[in-house]
Amino acid sequence: MPAISSKGNLMPQSPIRKLVPYAENAKKNGINVFHLNIGQPDIKTPQVALDAVKNNDIEVLSYARSEGSEVYRDKLTNYYSQNNIHVNANDIVVTTGGSEALLFTIGSITDPGDEIIIPEPFYANYNGFSIASGVKVVPVISSIDDNFALPKIEDFEKLITPKTKAILICNPGNPTGYLYSKEEIEKLKQIVLKHDLFLIADEVYREFAYDGAEHHSVMKENGLEQHAIMIDSVSKRYSMCGARIGCIVSKNQEFIQTAIKFAQARLSPPTYALIASEAALDTPQSYFEDVIEEYVERRNTLITELKKIDGVKVANPKGAFYCVAELPVKDSDDFAQWILEKFHHNNETVMVAPASGFYSTEGEGKNQVRIAYVLNKEDLKRSVEILKLALEQYNQ
Known part of the structure; x- marks a missing residue:
């Protein structure tokens, strides 16, 4: 057999x-x-998104552009600017959910045997995505006793080897619900700059920050332009889990052009879901x-x-x-x-x-x-x- x-x-x-x-x-x-x-x-789900699919007059359900339509990516830049994240359409690759965004990211920055450091507990599929790419997850443990706060910088640094390519965080966190502070993001910034690593931030829960706290994106950090990679998705923001539309955002154009090659290999994100996601961006605050x-x-x-x-x-x-x-x-x-x-x-x-x-x-x-x-x-x-x-x- x-x-x-x-x-x-x-x-x-x-x-x-x-x-x-x-x-x-x-x-x-x-x-x-x-x-x-x-x-x-x-x-x-916002009615405007459902109506956009229901009321469209498409006669041929054709391929979308591999990196997502320019119209959708332009609208995304407007959404991000409202969150004080300033990017342009060429900094965005639209993916089939945040899952594919992570797979494209890992595939673009690692080779088999490389390592990614992740504070644990972490989103379970990070294990699967890494195994699929032949990459080793190197965990740094956070504790329920301090609400799963960012581990000490020393805990990260002692794990860095020549095989380390990135640090990956989920902010706010799945499964912990932990929201990283601006100070914690700045500490991670110092590490990745010192060791020339990527900082990948899965920010699909950006809207959901509580008790007056503010979400601080890695894309807001000056000096991280060549190091920061943001993962995003419509799934949780608009309660559109079944749409399977996500994206990669980075100002590192070498990385973006590499990710586009992965996007071309899988052809395109789903057209109807793109239509719904574009319309969802008109959802009121x-x-x-x-x-x-x-x-x-x-x-x-x-x-x-x-x-x-x-x-x-x-x-x-x-x-x-x-x-x-x-x-x-x-x-x-x-x-x-x-x-x-x-x-x-x-x-x-x-x-x-x-x-x-x-x-x-x-x-x-x-x-x-x-x-x-x-x-x-x-x-x-x-x-x-x-x-x-x-x-x-x-x-x-």
Whole structure:
């Protein structure tokens, strides 16, 4: 029998999606499953985006330009300028979601065997993207005890080798909800300039910063023009996860021209999704104000309820719509499967994402889960109630 590649065997399962078959079986048995595992907002997609697809008069659904239409990229520059990020259309490559933006970025700046330093826990697919490119993730561990703040600069510097090509952050963070301060971004700037590295910032949750905090983009930093690479997406901003439109933004034209070659190889981003994304840029600011207010209330509800459970420790997120909770269990993978397979309360159960998949360090995160507060407040309260009852039974 032909053999599967080493790369294929190393490719990790998604902690967010691997338990879906158990959730589907529960539903077939009449159990209502509250999905806390995935960042799929229940916020309505802007009507202007839906109407743009519904009401278009396209007769031939043709290829788009490989780097995305100039009209869309020009509109993106206007959006970024409103966020004090000043770029032009030639600094942008449109991709099929933020995932492809990361794959193109890693492919453009690394060779097999190279290394990327990432504060962990981190978005689980960073592991998969790196393995697909033959790149080694070098983790620097942040702690729930200090809310997953940026590790000390010394922790980064002792990990840098001749194979190191970049530092990658997610800001605000998935899965932690941590929002990096301007001072922390400046510290990272000093490291990448000193060691001549790229600084990749996954900023797809830019709009979701809470408690009066301001998101600080790497693209705002003077002196980082040849080092900063920003990853972006419409998925979370406009609740358009299914559109699969993202982009790479950088003022480093050698990097951008390289990324365009990857874009040409996959032909083009999806045309209908580009139309929807272009229209979504006309969404009024009031949309985001209402969404942020709703997420703050959901976060407060979730954190308050989780803290009522004995033995649970939870970080307080300042952005995005996730939190990491430490549970009184030894193996959150086992617990997350058990709660779907063997537990329900009044025909209801919950689905969470085991946090070990958000680490690359063996053994880390084994008693943690990521929870996405993308449900309404009553459903969140009910979900935590079920979680509390499940923990009591599981630990017996």
